[in-house]
Amino acid sequence: MSRQMVSGKNRRSLTGAFIAAAMGVLVAGAAIAEQKRGPVTNLPMPRYVSLKAAKANVRRGPSLTHRIDWIFKRRNMPLVVTAEHGHWRRVQDRDGAGGWVHYSLISGNRTVIVQADMLPLNVRPEPNTSIAAQLELGVVANLGKCDPDWCRISAGGYKGWARKSDIWGVAADEVRD
Incomplete structure (x- = not known):
């Protein structure tokens, strides 16, 4: 096994490089943490919510002009919010099925x-x-x-x-x- 000796001067440079790299990771981590907030609500993303309504149209995109792909029909069903756009939230159920629903159809009550x-x-x-x-x-x-x-x-x-x-x-x- 070959070992290489590091002189005091080189050791200080390596320590400085290590500290700089660690600071870069911390700054990148802070940027990632900031990105994990919803652009509309500033709430954490993803986050769990529940279905407030007994019936909710699930759309392909975040507007009434987008096609309804299916309908959630279970009040209080837990969902996870994965995106936000205006008054719309992209949600998924436990099976990964989802789409866009109007924010008035979901609740912060946890189920x-x-x-x-x-x-x-x-x-x-x-x-x-x-x-x-x-x-x-x-x-x-x-x-x-x-x-x-x-x-x-x-x-x-x-x-x-x-x-x-x-x-x-x-x-x-x-x-x-």
Whole structure:
């Protein structure tokens, strides 16, 4: 194995170059963080919302002149906003289906959809606690507190903690009070 000795002067240049490169990464990271805000609302992008209406036309583009591709028909369904343009938001559901909807059809109230059949709602955010209820696959629940691995959800009068990996509508790294 060949090693190359670095003199004190060269070591200082390498240290300076390393610091300059690190500063460049920090500046680039700050620019990326700024780009992750919606141009209309200045809210984080992407972000989770829910469908306020019982019926919402999903359009190919951000205006009434664009063709309706399909209709969302489930009130409170969780969606993720991926783009903004004027009064329009590009959204996707858990299957990746989506398009543009008018902002008045979505709400900031957070909901999740159950992705595991007979999902146990634990009394505490721990795997070996008693179970308050079980939710069927596809149930839409209101989202409450979240820690790194668990979220408190409620549906049909039942409340409990579910693993984040078993629900859709919350980011894996999201923590909520």
